[in-house]
Amino acid sequence: MATYVLVPGAGGSAWFWHLLVPELQARGHEVIAVELPAADESAGLAEYADTVVEAIGDRAGVVLVAQSMGGLTAPLVCARVPVALLVLLNAMVPLPGETGGAWWANTGQAAAMAEQAAREGRTPPAEFDPEDCFFHDVAPEVTAEAFARGEQSQSGKPFEDPWPLEKWPDTPTVFLQGRDDRLFPLPFQRRVVRERLDIPVDDMPGGHLVALSRPKELADRLEAYRIRYVS
Template sequence: MATYVLIPGAGGESWYWHRLVPELRERGHDVVAADLPAGDDSAGLREYADTVVKAIGDRSGLVLVAQSMGGLTAPLVCERLPVELLVLLNAMVPAPGESGGAWWKNTGQAQAMADQAVREGRTPSAEFDPEECFFHDVPQDVKAEALSREEPPQSSTPFAEPWPLSAWPGTPTVFLQGRDDRLFPLEFQRRVVRERLGIEVDDMPGGHLLALSRPKELAERLEAYRTRPR
């Protein structure tokens, strides 16, 4: 039995994982879905990592899965606990000393997102549309539930501070990307991950919110990563 530790992206809500959690538990695993202090302006990445470490407690057999902004926090957890595998999921990959806010410009995310819109026959818009960007492949009932929820706050504090590690931790790391992600397009992620981690990106069908749109397929991918020789 493994312990899957699920770290959400911006907004920090464990609800994001609510369709994936039963899939992993049905496969016999313990699951920790963390809620992060995203609305607390006094909380930075160290405090986010503290929250995850506290949620894990004395559990072992740790597999961390970090969604989107969660890529800033997960490596800090790997520095503190014996994590067996880190799975980055449509994630941000920071460079040492780079703030989360600077990441967007440094990686060229805005241009990559606009180019992706053109390739898909959409008009790049100056006004960000979360529904179009995030929920285009999420089932209608799940989308309706998500949009009916109060939008969780996200403090700017974790984006303002330099990423605190001097290097990526030695934890075995894999990167899984939704090939239909409109926020972080696949080829953009291939370039960033190759440059910053020196590993290749795996992909699967789906957009930015794979745990909402394709939880069963995602669970199968995670299990394949967990059980393959490393």
């Protein structure tokens, strides 16, 4: 049995993983979906990392999965506790000293997002629309449940903190990207990850929220990684 520890993106909600958790549990594993202190205006990357480290405790053989903004936090955890494998999922990859706020312009995310929409023949909404960007491939009933929960608060503090590590940790790291992601398009992620980590980007069907749109397929991919790198 392995332990999967799941780190959410912006909003910090463990609910994001609620469809993936039973898929991994059915395969015989312990699963911890972390709730981050996203609404706490005083909580930055250090506090986020503290929360994940506390959730891991003294467990060994941990597979740490980090979604989107979780890519800022998960490497800090790997620098503090033993992690068998880090899986970055549609994730941000920071550079030493870079803030999460600066990451967007530094990587050219906005232009990449517009180029992807043009390639797909889409006209993005005039104002940012979470449903269009994040939920376009999520089942209507799951989307409805997400919106019924209300907007998830996310303080700006973690985006203001310079990323504190001098280099990426030595933890084995793989990158999995949804090929239908509208926020972080696949070609964009291939470039950023190559430049910053020099590792390949694997892809699977699905948008930015693959844990909600394709939980079984995602569980299968995570298990393949675990078997390859941990078992």
